[in-house]
Amino acid sequence: MDKLNGRNTLNSRVFFLFFQWAASGITHVVCPSGGNAAIAAAYCAQASGLACTVVIPEPSEASVRRRLSLEAPDTKVVVHGNDWLEALHRAEQLVSDLQNTHSSDPTVRLLHPFDQPDLWEGYEVIIDELTPEVGQPDVVILPVGGGGLLAGVIQGLWNRGWSSTHVIAVETEGADCLNRSMKAGQLLMVPRAASIATSLVAPMLAHRSWNLAQLQSLTPATCTDVEALDAVRHFLDDHGMLVEPACGAALSVVYSGIVGRLQLEGRIPRPANVVVIITGGRNVSLRQLSEWENQLSPFGSSDHMTTAPFLPPMANPYITRTSPHSSICSDLMGKQSVGFGQQLTQDHDETLKIGTSSPSTRAVCTILNRPPTTTNSVDLHTSSTIDRDGNSDNGTLNPHDLVNFSKLLAHSEAEGDDGLRE
Missing domain, CATH: 3.40.50.1100 (Rossmann fold)
Known part of the structure; x- marks a missing residue:
């Protein structure tokens, strides 16, 4: 149940890595992600005292922003492209630009969400x-x-x-x-x-x-x-x-x-x-x-x-x-x-x-399981068994049901099926 680890995500295992980076002088982490890794990286960066920028594709923007506002509100969010690959290229460019700006003190590191030893x-x-x-x-x-x-x-x-x-x-x-x-x-x-x-x-x-x-x-x-x-x-x-x-x-x-x-x-x-x-x-x-x-x-x-x-x-x-x-x-x-x-x-x-579909059950003519009633119970409840059309139902199988069910059985036998036709 890795779900029960911090932040409900397996990527929270980057905690130790972030603390190592912080100890080595890294101050800023950039992470491209479709969502889950971005949330984990932002939370871990905040806990370890690092600045964090996440680069996410447009389809993930709404959900990631909503989560980050709760988990790590100080995280900078960059939205770029329609898929993760475009977000990765933008993150790499961003890291390169930041490193060139601080060439004498490279304190920015790219966190790849899966290709990272x-x-x-x-x-x-x-x-x-x-x-x-x-x-x-x-x-x-x-x-x-x-x-x-x-x-x-x-x-x-x-x-x-x-x-x-x-x-x-x-x-x-x-x-x-x-x-x-x-x-x-x-x-x-x-x-x-x-x-x-x-x-x-x-x-x-x-x-x-x-x-x-x-x-x-x-x-x-x-x-x-x-x-x-x-x-x-x-x-x-x-x-x-x-x-x-x-x-x-x-x-x-x-x-x-x-x-x-x-x-x-x-x-x-x-x-x-x-x-x-x-x-x-x-x-x-x-x-x-x-x-x-x-x-x-x-x-x-x-x-x-x-x-x-x-x-x-x-x-x-x-x-x-x-x-x-x-x-x-x-x-x-x-x-x-x-x-x-x-x-x-x-x-x-x-x-x-x-498989993309489930085996279907047979749609058979089902007669509701109505409990048998005695003559006394029929007399006692006659008024409650009269419907709006004046029809009565005393809990037994009426002729209309028998006729329909017999026709269905005959039709099934004519089709040659071993059960009722759907």
């Missing part, structure tokens, strides 16, 4: 913090953006002699640099990476992370933004903790059943000692969560999602058989259904994906 060493401590009762994990599940956390965790496993531990590295679609690189067999750049999980939006992996990923027993997995949000909701319901979509990406693997699939394929043992790194994050709120869900919903707002009342998502990841007549319902739910019932698909390169 000092941060990797900080992330190694996560493995050291595993208690003796936990021991060596069979599986470690973690989210991947630029790969800083991935590099640190793998280094930590190797330091403990646990190189046999399997790592499941989860990315969101649209920002899946590791997944695409594994497919191509070489490190690739995603120039326009996009996802609501801004902490995972990076154009490419750190070279160190890429090299370690090829040497480690590792499975790359991808999820959609909708699936990440669904996992955030599940975790909030289960544990009462609100985490960022980046953390939801890692949790989506747990809720979708990928671990069980890997066990069936023999990649990891059964039972397995599984560790999920709950990174948490600070750049999230219930209002943001609702806004994201409305943004991703094809209906624009969850209040207008007409499919939910009659086609709820299934709650069992092992039920995979669906009705042959479920295509219409599946099309309606395809872009918004997410949860335990999702089927998993596997690419030729063995990259795991969480």
Whole structure:
């Protein structure tokens, strides 16, 4: 539960680094970020007595400014570009200009949010913090953006002699640099990476992370933004903790059943000692969560999602058989259904994906379970069972129900289906 560390973010591990910089004479830190790292850097700089400038892309401005006004109001915010890569170039230029201005006393340092060896060493401590009762994990599940956390965790496993531990590295679609690189067999750049999980939006992996990923027993997995949000909701319901979509990406693997699939394929043992790194994050709120869900919903707002009342998502990841007549319902739910019932698909390169639609349940003619009544109870309550049209309902199956149900059964048999037609 790295979420429980200071500032609810794993990047708060830069505390020690900032104090080292302050002791060496550094007075100003510049950090390019899509959101989460900027908040952590600003807070750590304030605590260690350093000036801090964060450079963020325009899409992240509102949420980051709101958080910084609470966490570190003295932080200077520079808004530049539409993505993290443009923000990085602006931050590098800013550091260069400041260093040229104070050439005799270079007191400005760039903090790269993931390609920073000092941060990797900080992330190694996560493995050291595993208690003796936990021991060596069979599986470690973690989210991947630029790969800083991935590099640190793998280094930590190797330091403990646990190189046999399997790592499941989860990315969101649209920002899946590791997944695409594994497919191509070489490190690739995603120039326009996009996802609501801004902490995972990076154009490419750190070279160190890429090299370690090829040497480690590792499975790359991808999820959609909708699936990440669904996992955030599940975790909030289960544990009462609100985490960022980046953390939801890692949790989506747990809720979708990928671990069980890997066990069936023999990649990891059964039972397995599984560790999920709950990174948490600070750049999230219930209002943001609702806004994201409305943004991703094809209906624009969850209040207008007409499919939910009659086609709820299934709650069992092992039920995979669906009705042959479920295509219409599946099309309606395809872009918004997410949860335990999702089927998993596997690419030729063995990259795991969480399915984008849930198996639909059969829409059968359901007769409400009305309790049988006795003659006396009918006499006592006759006045209460007369509806506005003068019809009476004594709790028994009326002829109209029988006729409709018989017609439905006959129609189903004529279609040759083994159940009722949807």
